[in-house]
Amino acid sequence: MNWLSLNVLVFSPLIMTLILLTPMFSGHHILIRRISKGFASLHFVYTLLFLVFFNNDLTLNYETSLKLFDFDWLNSLGITLSMGLDGISLLFVILSSFIILIATIASKGIIKSKQSLYYALIFIVETAILGVFCAQDMFEFFMFWELELIPMYFLIGLWGEESTAKKSAMKFLLYTFFGSLFMLCGFLMLYNFNFISTNELTANMNLIGFNYDNVPFYLQVFASILMLIGFAVKMPIIPLHTWLPDAHTDAPAPVSIILAGLLLKMGAYGIIRFNIQILPDAFLMMVPYLVVFAFINIVFASIVAYYQTDVKKIIAYSSISVMGIILLGLCSLNFVGISGAIFLMIAHAVISAGLFFIVGIIYRRTGTREILQLGGLAKVMPRLAGFTLVFIAASIGIPGLIVFVGEFLVFFGAFISTIWNTYLIQIISLLSITVLIFSACYALKLLHGVFYGNLLERWKKVNDILNHELVVLLTLSVVAVLFGIMPMTILNMIKLNVQNILMAFGG
């Protein structure tokens, strides 16, 4: 088991970037595409090996502190590049490597220019995301968090289809940068709390601890709010979400697969790691407000999604509402709610990847994403219609598919959470179940707008999906059905971690 090293896992995509950027690949695109697909699948297999050796009864922590050129990163400040995996982060590592594999396969027909730079940037983003999920150190978490900003900026800006691609890429960059700086301020306050109480500098997430006498409660709440702003920007919570619809509509399909699949999850993962684990009392005090935000997120986004005419905007707003459900799950602070939220994160990643890929296929063939101009494509593309039906049903929450289990657990957990004696959370979770109706409205509008109804003249000659697209859609739908029917495989993995998360709340 010693050859399973986290450093290889996290930094191998970075090395792949360097290989791709060397001039020897500049000419032939097919070779670049094949190599990156091969590497992505190799990397996915490697992450699965971690799964094999991960015995989920004890939280096996791969505590390895990275020694780069034998210099500890910032040892004098107590900041070490230490990576570690436990149940939740292993789950997300596998998810991110799977989504990146899907994205590389999916970008076959869609990316036509500057392939080597494109795949290089994709692998930098992969390192950043893996780094975020493996980081054990606060500032390392922050570094990887910021590392994916520039590549994503260029991915959206240079390969975006619309004319406003550059503008929305800049909006994405500034918004997330703004959020991450607030998060950094929160980390620094935590770092300072720890120094005040234990008088030795350490930024390691597990060792951070402060006794309550010399750190006043209002400072803890202030730090928690600052961190929450950073995570709220990334996992869009309503007032700070305006970057998502623009970034999605202008990004090419594989990039928005990564954006929707993984980047939104980093926000939620951050809340679990920092707000719930390190500052439990502050989080407890903020729960009622967060629950209200979650409710607004769920209902507002799903109703707004109904009005959109651009297909990608509908899916973008739907992912905002699902992230609202995840936030509701996290705020329920009981075993069912949190494991439901984590399960829903995995489920939403798979489903939104599928939906964005389908939109990519449609855009590639018809050149437009407006519902008004599309229509009746089912006659011309029956197989794509079949797959869209599976993914739309999944995104609504039809049982037997992956999202239903997550949503059911979250609503159930939120309803029975006894954190606050007032019935606030019960009323709000009851009201947020209405999302079933609103999500059905926009999902059906999407399905009928694009596939049913009368076929326009110009889309007569459009051909059905090719085999590489079929492979992607088939794998995604098999995963959706498999974990929809047997959800316990995932829930068992994170059982132990959720329990010790809830230790602080007497869970």
Added chain:
Amino acid sequence: MNWLSDISSTMLTELFITLTVLILAVFSMFYNVKYNKVSKWIALCGIGVSLFALKYLQLEPIYYAFNDAILSDTFTVFIKGLILISSFLIVLLSKRNAKQRYHKTFQFYAILLTGVLASLFIVSANDFLTLTVALELLSFATYFLIAYKKGYLSKEASFKYLVTNAFSTAVYLMGVSYLYGITGSFNFSSINNYFLQHSPTLLYAISTIFITLGLFFKLALLPFANWILDVYEGCATSIIVFIATIPKIAMIAVLARLLAFSLSYSFELSLVILILSVLTAIWANILAIKQKNILRLLACSSSANAAYMVFTLTLVSVYNLSTVLFYLITYIFMNIGVFAAIIVLENSNYSSKLHEFKGFAYSNPLFTLAFSVCIFGLAGFPITAGFISKLYLFSAIVRSGAIFIPFLLILMLTIVVSCYYYTNVVKLMFEKNETNYNEIIHHNAYSPIVILYTCAFITIIIGICPATLIEICKYIAYNL
């Protein structure tokens, strides 16, 4: 009076620099156009020798020479080393500018080295007299350097620099006179002892404010910040590198020493400096958005970074000084890298307008990579040294007390604005250039492109493993 031991332990480097200046001055009278290449080499080996001489200076206990006029300790030696290294790079970069006026290359390097000499003196000054004289010498050198470039613009820039500088030195001297009035002596340590016995009055607060605001001129902080935009646009690029680096290092060293003892007595001073530096950060960053010329943009960024450094300096704790030093070093290297890139562009005669940058990513990728690494370093993105320095800076601000967090949040907003205009530059390079296929010609001067790649490499290396550099800064800061 063992003035010989005084010189050997404190002023060896200044000695060698004065020697090279004299040699250059003498040669400038005899040799004309033919031997101007020699002048560069004389300057370089002069700086090399003085760098080598640094080793002999007194490190451990503070050595006061010439009855407390000059002092030398690890801090001054380190700063002198930094000044000499950056002056070495400047001389390398300024080959093309110097060559414009063939008969004047010797004079150019002579004046340049006098500027370096003046800043060495500023760093090691221990009383206001030597400090004022050295400051004036530095300003004289900068007047001529700015006015060096052909054409009217550099003359106007130099005149503006002169008038504002005169004004700021007047303010600075008014402060010094009042301080002299109170304490009766110019020497830093005696002033310090004076205030150990007597409690500081309002007059003391006013005088220290006058002094620091006067010193803000060279750092281009708010009271006297407007000149920087015009001077950066007006004078030759290598001179901008000189103005951007050497006076800044000297001023930071002087401010570190002055504020170390004066801050503890008057909290109004720290209040004024905090507010002014935050205002400068806001002013500079917002002004930079609209700039169409890369040089004016870098002017705003240099005044913004100076503001961040001064902000952290005023938070009373030794821990902050090491962060400021680290920030200073990384900033200097990234700045020189960016300016080297601009000099490379000017050598292949592109103007410094921003829209000239279009399409570089596709014509010469390696140049764009190095240039964007330096720019992202300035902006503070992950792998680069800028990220580590900003992170270290913020941890110092938060460490020195929760009261400074609102200030920190404002600084963070300005950093977001700065990230906009830095990324804007890089974005332009990736846009398609509809006109010609712009290729960069290196044949006439290889040193700028080499310096650019070295600076980019240094930023990446410091970004990845900054532990050693932070250890050095910590060691220096602790025994100021």
Added chain:
Amino acid sequence: MINNIFNISLYHYLILSLTIFCIGVVGVIIVKNIIKILICIEFMLTAVNINFIAFGAYNDSIALNGFVFAIFYTAIGAVELAIGLIIFYLMYKEKKSIDIDKYKELKN
């Protein structure tokens, strides 16, 4: 000796230097003629000198630091003004006018 007769104290000098300083400052800002601006700068510098000499005389009559500083600084002030004139001359060749508002090429 004169100070005791007319009992001129330190503060009279300080007030004198402050007034000259303010005149210099106002002059630099108001006046349009460049030569006059340079002269006003000289005003400010001499005001500082007066300050030094006054403090030197009243407080620190033994060490004479103030006087040394004043001597040094008069020289430096003169050099500065000389350089100011040189640069003004170089500018003048171009614009042929003495009015400062002509020299506003570098802006916004």
Added chain:
Amino acid sequence: MSFFAENLYTIILIPFWVSLLFAIGKLFGLIKSKKIVGILTLLSTFYALVFSVGTFVLTIIEKNYILEQTVPFLQLNRFIFDIGIYIDGLSAWMILLVSIVSLLVQIYSYFYMYSDNSFIRFFIFMNLFNASMFGLILSPNMFQIYVFWELVGLCSYLLIGFWYQKNEVSVAAKRAFIINRVGDFSLLSGIILSAYVILTNLNNTLNVSIPFSNISTISAQIYGCTSDGIFILICLLILLGAMAKSAQLPLHTWLIDAMQGPTPVSALIHSATMVAAGVYLIIRLYPLFSLNPIVLQIISVVGITTALVCSYSALTQVDMKKILAYSTNAQLGLMFLAVGACSTTIAMFHLTAHAIIKAMLFLVVGVVAVSLNHNQDIRNAGGLRKQLPICAITFLIGILSLSGILFAGFSSKELIFGDLIDGKHYIYLSLFLIVSFMTAYYLFRMYFYIFEGKNKFDFEIKEPHFVLNLSVSVFALIVILLWFVLPKSNNVLFAMISHLIAAFAVFTAYLTYSQKKLLKKIPILYDLSINAMYFDGVYHFITKSYKRFSKFLYIIDKYIFDGIVYFCTLNTKMISWFLSKIQTGSVQAYLAYSIFILMMSFGGIMLVYSLIMYFSEVQ
């Protein structure tokens, strides 16, 4: 015999695997001939029929035979949600009924849909529906009911929107699915609320969703420990779910839209099996509902009002399938009434009778429509008695039984009538009689229009496929057989009254059939009936206001959240423009700014200093 009961769960899995097989076959284009598809589906339903007959016989032999096989689907540390099967008298009976009807309808639909080009897709959805319907009936607890509840809703959406090329078909499917989702929402919240009550008050039980094995004990505990308000809320939420599924009053319009689907679909799903699921759920939860009389009252009121409204609006309909849809609505209302006022067994009898009859009527209408080349308007279909004799006879048998004159319908209605009298619900009784009058009227009116008089069409009618006639006649046979099976209370009073009402209804139907202009005399009532009490208008208004609301929210999102961000950027750009403007380039301006800042800092210092002096004196 117990072999059938033990592995009854296979009847859920087999149709699921068959539909998956067809889906993969269609995806990769492996299916060559339509025969395999037909054979496989018929085999799976026949297999289900054999097993359900076996279990039904088992339940009859051993009195109250109960079998529960469950496997945990979700096991979080303290909560268990499990999936499996639960067999008792009620579910065995329901399984038998559903499998019989589905077998016959599938035989019929094999020949009916043979000419359709997306034939395989039809049978994918058909098998999926079978699997989820069996799962719903056999579910051991409320969680599994909800799971299959949504799946059944999805299948009905897919089958309604089968011919998606036409716009109004896809709109109808969309509307049906949304209204079903409203039902699912209320059912889910009901389940979660009851689970919350179970958990907080009696937290010893592990299984949080209400298991049907000890439904009575758990419902007693729930009733015991909750206030009346919450108890009624739980029952209402679950009831609303059932009402959406069986198209009761507020949510009944989707059943009318469902007629856009192919006729076998309406026969199987929208008349016999799926709509009965709501009634089945209420019967299953009868121990819970019966604890509080108000709930039963609500059920019966809902039932009777739906019956009245729908039968009234069926009087003047013109479309064959629409009339039958309204009649299904009305009969379901009667079943609700039976559950609310009489007893669950009577409701079950009426349910079975109605399922068989309505399926037969739909199949007959299917044949008639096909022979009139898909024209479903009764006005231009006259005198078919001569061309389609078997259809006429079976249609007549169906009408007679449904309007309570002869055969199965008579006995079930008689039981309801008898129980209403015993229970002394005279208001319900009178309304019940009005409803049966109206049913008799519109059924016979339909009969006269289609099968009597001279045929008002010119083309030649081809003889329908013999199997279609065969399956319809088998249904007729079962209807007659049922008459003997169902218990007869043979109270003469009901026989006399119902025959009288039916005769009067037939007479009025014939009267309005012969003189068309008679109806024009009462325009208001006629309009009220023709467009079904303007419920469609209400739903149209709701959808329009939802569109406007989402537009309003989008405007908020665009101009407030995005607006603020845009405002900030605009602001900074403006300030930067202003700042670059005040950089006028004149040295004097620069010095003026610096003096201004100097003065400000000094003013600030003076102010701060004086404040400190003031405060230090004050202490």
